[in-house]
Amino acid sequence: MQTVAIKGGKDGLHISLSETEEWQGVMADLASRIDQQSSFFAGARITLDVGSRPVRKDELGSAKALLERRGLTLYAVLTESNTTIDAASALDLRANLITPPQPEGNHASAPEEDGTYGVMIRRTVRSGRTVRSQGHIVIFGDVNPGAEVIANGDVIVWGRLRGNVHAGANGDESAFVCALDMIPTQLRIAGYISISPQDKRHKPKPEMALIRDDRIIVEAWH
């Protein structure tokens, strides 16, 4: 497969990068491909597909800078790797986790659990940031007031949830939200919305929010 594959999409240009070649080499190939046809690319919005390659923040940053020097905007990143999702989030880029194709096999004898896909963010989400996923979201850190977490699936915050959260954003009422300290500004599950009681003296304890009896309830998370 070639190192850099480029095609047009409805949202701009879709650039796929080799999953195995050395990053410096891939960047050099990308630069020369763009420079060869600079008028074709002018002003385009780029979605970068890195497949299963784990891309670090500094590597992704160099790709973003490379594109910006040529007048292109890096808009989104497609990846199968959590490391890359983390890097994209640190640079404030949209990132979508793509599911790798399931291997064909004899399902009757498969002893392993199939989970469903999610993204993991290993830092506190600060005010003004948004974390989005078509799957689940796990945050290892706090969600500060003014931050948003939006998942089609569940949301788990291993820290203090103080911002806005929306689980089951595509309408899934079975989605839940868990946090070690559940004090969101606004909490939504599917089409339901709820706010925290204003109790300044509360003691932080792990809780789970879910829909039961046609409303959002919050109970202790054991």
Added chain:
Amino acid sequence: MSVGGKVITVTSGKGGVGKTTTTSNLSVALARNNQKVVMIDADIGLRNLDIVMGLENRIVFDLVDIVEGRCKPRQAMIRHKLFPELYLIPAAQTRDKTAVSPADMIQLTDMLRDDFDYIMIDSPAGIERGFRNAVAPADEVLIVTNPEVSAVRDADRVIGLLETENKAPGRLILNRVNPEMVRRGEMLSPDDVTDLLAIQLIGIVPEDENVVPSSNSGIPVTLNENSRAGLAYRNIARRLMGEKVPFMQLSESAGLFKRLTRLFSGK
């Protein structure tokens, strides 16, 4: 000590929290410690640093004149009367933030690094072009905030933006702390603030009524030996230079009578 000067940008997000007061006071405190300091006012259109430094009537050229090639940096630098190694490059008042770019700021500070120990940049409020101009050349960013919910929210946003620009984490200055109000639970405590912002605290500056008259007179409060805010700024300057200075006791030193009263009223 100079391995080339260090660029420090003072920013906040929220307006009115004390960036200009902090920049002027830290610069004077550093100059008092025999450092060579140049201040740059990056708040184009709403310049203030010249006023609080008492240098307003000596402005001939400004930052935009340098960037647009009408003068050399040295011609725009105003030297302080008391400290011969302390200079100010004022902002322009009749232009706006688009007159300067982040690249211009980096180019200017690169020219100044050989001649100064510290280049102190006073950032405007906000998170748009003016902020990006001020932060672009920074080796370190100081974030000023007040113990007040809107200020802290804005500071959090700014720290998030610094993380994206690779200028994180920055260090925090908590300004205008009123120890009595904290004690009564009417004001956020330093712990409440650092709990949310999760960056290192480099200084706590108490509320001090000496600050307003000092801005009005153009004599930074650092030079006032009786001012607690002045002492706090002098301590922050020492910490910037690498010294370990313990944080001041926040509560006013209460007389014996006051302490007894507090004991009996059970607070």
